Amino acid sequence: MTAVIELDGVGKRYWQLQEQAMLLKSLIPGRGTKKVERWALRDINFSVNAGETVGILGHNGAGKTTLLRMLAGVSRPSEGRIRIAGRIAPLISVGVGFHQEMSGRENVLVNGMLLGLSRRQIDARFDEIVAFAELTEFIDTPVKFYSSGMFMRLGFSVAVHVDPEVMLVDEVLAVGDVAFQLKCFDRMRHLQSQGTTILFVSHSMHAIRLLCPRAVLIRKGRLEFDGSAEAAIARHHELLSVDPRDLTEVAEVTTSDERSNGSVSITSRLLESADGPTHHPAPGDLVRYRVGLRFNRPVDSPHFVFHVTSEQGIPCYSMQTRIGQDWRRFAAGDETEIDVSFHARLGGGTYRLTVTVADRFGRDVLLNDPTGVVMYLAPRLGSGGFADLEADISASDTDLTQHAPLLIASRGEPPEMLPR
Amino acid sequence: MAETAPATRILELTNRPDSRRVWLAHLRQHMDVLAILARKDFQVRYKRASLGVTWAVAVPLLQASIMAVVFSRVVRAGVGPGYGIYIMSGIIPFSYFSSVLGSGVTSIVDGAAFTDKVWFPRILLAIVPVISNLVGLLVTLVVLVAAMPLLGVNYGLRLLLLVPATLLLVAFAGSLTLVLSALNVYFRDVKFLVMASLMVWMYVTPIIYPITFLKRIEFVAVANPLTGVVTVFHMATVGSRGPWVAPLLVTLSVTAVLLVIGAEAHRRYDRLFVDLL
Incomplete structure (x- = not known):
């Protein structure tokens, strides 16, 4: 060479x-x-x-x-x-x-x-x-x-x-x-x-x-x-989650560039797991995503959508509040916080978490945050794809008369011999 | 069959400038690129104009005619028969000179977007206007020669002097452009200084009147390297009128010095330019 x-x-x-x-x-x-x-x-x-x-x-x-x-x-x-x-x-x-x-x-x-x-x-x-x-x-x-x-x-x-x-x-x-x-x-x-x-x-x-x-x-x-490459990517994301400067950087990207008609602006974004702010939760962790909002004009009972998008732009998950529900009237200058809790049951990869704010009936989009926050999940050993199905995969010995699953790879644990 | 391994190009990059040998090799390799850029520069300038390259000829000729009329009829600064040709043979090299400087001085800065992706010797950008403006110059010179009998000047063997005159003009304009284009990367004021100087420069060059006309400040015109260039043009068309040895020596020595400084500046600082653009 x-x-x-x-x-x-x-x-x-x-x-x-x-x-x-x-x-x-x-x-x-x-x-x-x-x-x-x-x-x-x-x-x-x-x-x-x-x-x-x-x-x-x-x-x-x-x-x-x-x-x-x-x-x-x-x-x-x-x-x-x-x-x-x-x-x-x-x-x-x-x-x-x-x-x-x-x-x-x-x-x-x-x-x-x-x-x-x-x-x-x-x-x-x-x-x-x-x-x-x-x-x-x-x-x-x-x-x-x-x-x-x-x-x-x-x-x-x-x-x-x-x-x-x-x-x-x-x-x-x-x-x-x-x-x-x-x-x-x-x-x-x-x-x-x-x-x-x-x-x-x-x-x-x-x-x-x-x-x-x-x-x-x-x-x-x-x-x-x-x-x-795999180790470099892991290190890259590790740094992303330990370096507090990088975290605030992500949060500061905000406000000026979100697509909105000016009715609502974002004041903060925070992604945290049980151990505090992170961009790098462990697979399956309970994660909390909080987005601070300020209303620049009166809005009646806004409707929220939370999106998870893959790096390739493929929608992986979304969850919305109920449409048409009369729950609160916000005056101009009022602030609120959207609080989303979810389990990070996704395959290994980089995901973007964003929110959309619409009017009460979901007709007018008041804010569509293109930046959001980025979350990285390390893949479970041997797994691929978007979803984390926590599959168990096993194969039996060709000698079926024994009816014995011999090798098992389970939830990212290394394959092991199971006792009969 | 023995493998003839293709000569692998090995590139060594450090903070030291290329050696003169390597630098010259780079220049030689990029001659075809220079040719395309120069042709394009010429085309782009006149492409959108319906009269095309005619403008390259019309503008200096119009300028010369106006001056001829104004200065011979109104100011009465005429220098006798053939004054029209006298003015034309000054205006033509001067307008080449000013358009080369005009685009050449800012060439490195203007070419930034083009040069910060793939490297090539940026000095080529400064040489481009020197070549692309040649077409206009040559055509106007042909018109000048054709107009001579009409304006009362006879042909003679002295017309052959147009060849060295043109070479001298190109060499001087080119050398000055090399120096100023490099300088303009560091000091953006250079561009404006050049624009301002060109306005004054014309009046300390024997274009409208012979340098003797300047009387007490005649020495300025003698020290002006453009005087030598224009003097040779005059010798070629209307014949010698006054001193030519001293101005010519000034032009030759100034050109040589500028050429060395300009070429060296580009060789040494070429790869640093990009950090300043």
Whole structure:
């Protein structure tokens, strides 16, 4: 095995300017611009072998994108050394270095060249690239008229068709419809089987699990964990639940971005189990989700719905209050709290808990909270899927005359021999 | 059959700038990209205009005609026969110069969205306007030559001087753009300083009047590197009128210095630019 990517004590420092550099001021001695040193990444060491797929995990602002940008050669490490063997195709965030004024066709050409292909090689693959992106009709339109989905599709298509030796993928699968996402997934699987080395940044634990045997976890600019994807994901969520700062962060995301007509706003969100605030209850735990609300106009007997949605956006569960019930009239400025208790009887995965507030008869939606809180459940040993049926699975010895179930895997306990 | 292993590209990234050899190799690899970008820049500029590239010719010519009329009839600053051609041969290089600077100075900053995904030498962005504006320049020069007999200037072998004149113009405009585009990444004031300077610059260059006209501040025009460029254009069209050795030496030396500073600045700071955009 040869290392394709090697990072050796890599760090990236940014100067956080107190003010933009000014030509005149910088000419006056002793009046240089004040700047504060900030390390976005520090002391990163790991290497990736040819053909490996490695997931990169971390909270927003942990330094994942900085890392990918350095690997792409766009920005330079401030210390340490990165060594990359082979042609690299970076897909960093939405939009892939396309020139707004150029048509799709011209951008494919320029992008292909920048990714290291000759003009002839691009011509040979052109039709395939366009067909994959499903943009045959629009290929001569300047990309500034493209929707973000079209933009991304073309970018992804070019990147996967240049046969890169190393591919960097940053959260791109989040764009586009489900059908295209599946196509991208297939294509990445295909590249994997061809021996392409892939570095994959995603907030989707599901995607990481599916694609990456190995993952690294970056936390506050440091390499926190490097190992199996499953272990990295567990560590990631463990940190999410122990780090109080992360918890308040989730709570503070609130208020400004919820979709509402302004009648109701969210003042707090809290997820807790018997041990206190958590995002990481144990399977089967009794969990309490409380959402503080403020009414900005008088509302008569509002109706509430509690939703649990999987990471892929699939509704897993909902529970609502009774429609039409006359229970209380709220004046403008009144506050209340929705209090939901439930058992976390769900399969392993990441779930989003949200609430909807409607009028008394459930006709007008007053607030539809898109953020909610995120809850992560570790799968019970051996289980899969959304539901937690606490199944017992057993098989009897082929010698049925004995009528003896010999092996039993029960509720996540390791298989054991049962005494007769 | 022996496996001919494809030469694997090995990329080493540290905080040290690329060596000159590696840097030049990068530039060579990206020449085809430069060609496409330059062609596109040219097309985009005139694509939406119904008269297309005619505008590249019409604007400087119109400017020259107005000046010729104003200064010869109203101010009476005329320099005798062939004044129309004299003004045109100054305005044409100057308008090339100002449009190259105009888009070149901000090129690195404007290209931010294009360059922060896939790396290529950003110096190319600064070179793009130098090339894309050439088309307009060459067409206007053809018009200039065609207009000479109409405006009372005879053809002569001196017209061949248009070739070195053009090369000198491109070299000077390009070198200055390299320096200013890099500087503009750090100091956004540069863009405005350039816009302001261009207004003054025209009047300390022998475009409307010969530099002797400036009398006491003639030295400013001699020290102005654009004077040498325009002087060679004048020599090519209306013939030599006045000193040319000193201005030419100024232009050549300033261009050489700017070229070295500009190219080195881009080589050294290229990968740091992105953190400032």
